[in-house]
Amino acid sequence: MSAEIKGIHDAASGETQPRVNFPPYRSSLLRHPTKDMHHTDPETIELWSPAFGHRDVHTLESDLTIQGNGEPLGERMVVRGRVLDGDGRPVRNQLVEIWQANASGRYVHKRDQHPAPLDPNFTGVGRTITDDQGFYQFTTIKPAPYPWKNHHNAWRPAHIHFSLFGTDFTQRMITQMYFPGDPLFSLDPIYQSITDQKARDRLVATYDHNVSTHEWNTGYYWDIVLTGSNRTPMEADTDAH
Numbered sequence: 001m002s003a004e005i006k007g008i009h010d011a012a013s014g015e016t017q018p019r020v021n022f023p024p025y026r027s028s029l030l031r032h033p034t035k036d037m038h039h040t041d042p043e044t045i046e047l048w049s050p051a052f053g054h055r056d057v058h059t060l061e062s063d064l065t066i067q068g069n070g071e072p073l074g075e076r077m078v079v080r081g082r083v084l085d086g087d088g089r090p091v092r093n094q095l096v097e098i099w100q101a102n103a104s105g106r107y108v109h110k111r112d113q114h115p116a117p118l119d120p121n122f123t124g125v126g127r128t129i130t131d132d133q134g135f136y137q138f139t140t141i142k143p144a145p146y147p148w149k150n151h152h153n154a155w156r157p158a159h160i161h162f163s164l165f166g167t168d169f170t171q172r173m174i175t176q177m178y179f180p181g182d183p184l185f186s187l188d189p190i191y192q193s194i195t196d197q198k199a200r201d202r203l204v205a206t207y208d209h210n211v212s213t214h215e216w217n218t219g220y221y222w223d224i225v226l227t228g229s230n231r232t233p234m235e236a237d238t239d240a241h
Contacts (some may be wrong), residue, residue: 057095062128064098064140068121074103074141076217079177079205082134083164086227090134097127097163098138105146105158114147139217145184157184157191162224174235177222178204199233 065072083091101107101124104116108123122141130136143158159176178191185191185200194200202225211219224232 057127057129059128061126062136062138064122064124064126064138067123068119070121072102072119072122072141074119074122074144076139077142078137078139078211078213078217078219079160079222080135080137080208080211080219081205081222081224083130083136083224083226084134086225086231090130090132091226092130092132092134094130094134094136095127095165096130096136097125097165098140098160099125099163100140100160101143101146101158103141103144105144107146112146116144116146142179142218145182150189155184155187157182157188164224164226173226175224175232176203176235179220180204180207194233202230202232 060066065076083094083096085091099107101112102119102122104119106112106114106116106118108118108125119141124143126138126140128136128138140160143160145155145158148154148156157178159178162175162177164173164175165171176190178185191200191203194203205220205222208219208221211221213219226232
């Protein structure tokens with residue numbers, strides 16, 4: 001597992017990965033790494049890094065629709081998929097975390113102050129552990145697009161942030177899952193920072209009617225590939241956009 005995670009991180013400069021200093025994505029010019037990567041002592045850095053959590057992952061944490069005192073607003077959906085290595089083998093017992101905007105395009109975060117309503121029954125965060133076949137599954141609400149201050153009239157396509165951990169905090173990987181047919185793709189500099197169209201396509205989930213449930217939820221399927229030529233593009237940092 002350690003080699004798989006490290007392999008994709010070392011390969012992040014390839015054209016299938018986002019450009020870390022892409023001028024249309026303005027804040028990337030200030031935040032991208034300016035020095036060569038080097039190895040760290042994992043035992044030392046873990047003394048100062050955040051913990052995964054103060055308790056074990058509970059099965060109910062993967063359902064973001066039951067965190068309040070009532071039903072959250074919006075389209076209930078299930079996102080399901082597998083975490084795989086470059087040879088198509090399942091990555092078992094992988095911690096997968098997600099965070100997202102609500103159905104109005106608003107995060108529960110003090111820095112998000114744009115005029116859209118918060119939902120008292122939706123926090124937008126969840127986590128789970130992959131099973132023996134590498135599957136993860138979340139029940140959530142479909143997020144809406146939202147404005148951001150990158151440029152005039154800038155809107156982010158609807159998306160869900162995914163975080164994956166290897167065997168320690170230094171192996172954390174961040175990516176985003178998008179929804180098919182979004183008209184904002186061509187206008188979004190974060191999505192456009194990936195130059196390879198096939199790599200972009202790997203960030204887009206597929207509507208899956210087999211994941212949908214009668215009169216209850218729509219369904220989307222999205223695999224995350226950690227290594228190899230078909231690996232999922234990953235972000236260079238954990239920015240909330």
